[in-house]
């Protein structure tokens with residue numbers, strides 16, 4: 001991590017790119033992808049492309065022997081263009097058109113996730129013989145960014161879909177995703193136990209157990225290590241599948257790329273807004289529409305590191321640069337910055353490699369999407 005931050009800071013010092021920008025260390029991406037494989041040696045690893053789809057990140061993931069969890073025809077085309085093989089792609093989005101399935105199938109993709117009879121019938125028709133995992137509705141603790149009820153089906157429905165999959169000549173599996181930035185490994189224990197029960201109820205042999213992504217990265221609070229998650233997950237697998245077990249698949253996004261990125265931003269304005277509120281309002285040139293989307297509901301509390309500004313600190317409210325009233329990053333989450341902080345000063349926001357650039361709008365208020373620069377071994381491959 002330190003070596004990685006040093007590479008990023010050296011790049012920023014040397015190049016002084018315009019702010020705001022994200023700098024990603026591709027060496028750390030490759031290292032983290034390899035660490036996931038090492039923690040789960042029997043599992044197939046499919047990096048969730050939506051976390052950060054820049055080509056250099058995909059190259060680093062591929063070099064570590066992992067493939068990709070894709071959610072659209074665009075992501076399929078992108079991964080294939082970087083040299084991924086179709087067999088290394090899993091189409092994990094349960095919401096797709098028949099044409100999307102046909103596109104994937106024509107390019108050789110043979111693994112899908114589903115959670116409805118309609119989508120399952122489309123997969124049987126347009127990608128016959130494929131492996132299809134039925135996504136369960138998780139029943140565990142909420143993550144920091146929970147998925148609510150948008151995806152997944154309850155156990156009896158899942159058992160029906162598994163039988164339908166087998167009857168239509170598909171290879172059935174089970175998938176679940178515990179929500180992103182999930183600090184509680186018990187969420188996987190519940191998912192694994194439910195999956196074992198659903199498979200037994202359905203009376204089908206599973207070709208796949210897809211335990212999703214969701215592994216958390218550290219910001220202000222400590223989170224479990226990859227080996228910590230793995231110990232809980234392997235114990236749950238041993239308990240629930242004492243006999244032969246379906247091949248495991250993981251779809252990590254954040255834990256592979258989150259720590260590898262750092263956003264540099266410039267202070268646009270420092271002011272006060274109410275005589276009764278001692279907090280200064282600090283406006284940055286990065287906000288919720290150009291990189292800080294996960295500040296919605298203040299879900300992720302990033303660390304803030306002033307660049308070269310020291311001295312006593314005082315409380316602040318942090319906001320983005322646009323004309324939107326929701327473009328406030330933190331007003332409940334305590335934030336402190338030096339009292340000497342002024343317009344033109346720079347701040348670094350580490351741990352921002354995931355779900356930042358990929359969430360940027362293209363021109364809200366004429367502000368361009370967050371620009372990404374890469375450093376490390378894969379940086380010049382783009």
Ligand SMILES: *Cc1c(COP(=O)(O)O)cnc(C)c1O
Nearest residue numbers: 048180181213214251252253254
């Ligand atoms: C977004 C997503 C992932 C990746 O989640 P992370 O928290 O980034 O690991 C994995 N699986 C599915 C189905 C997803 O939607």
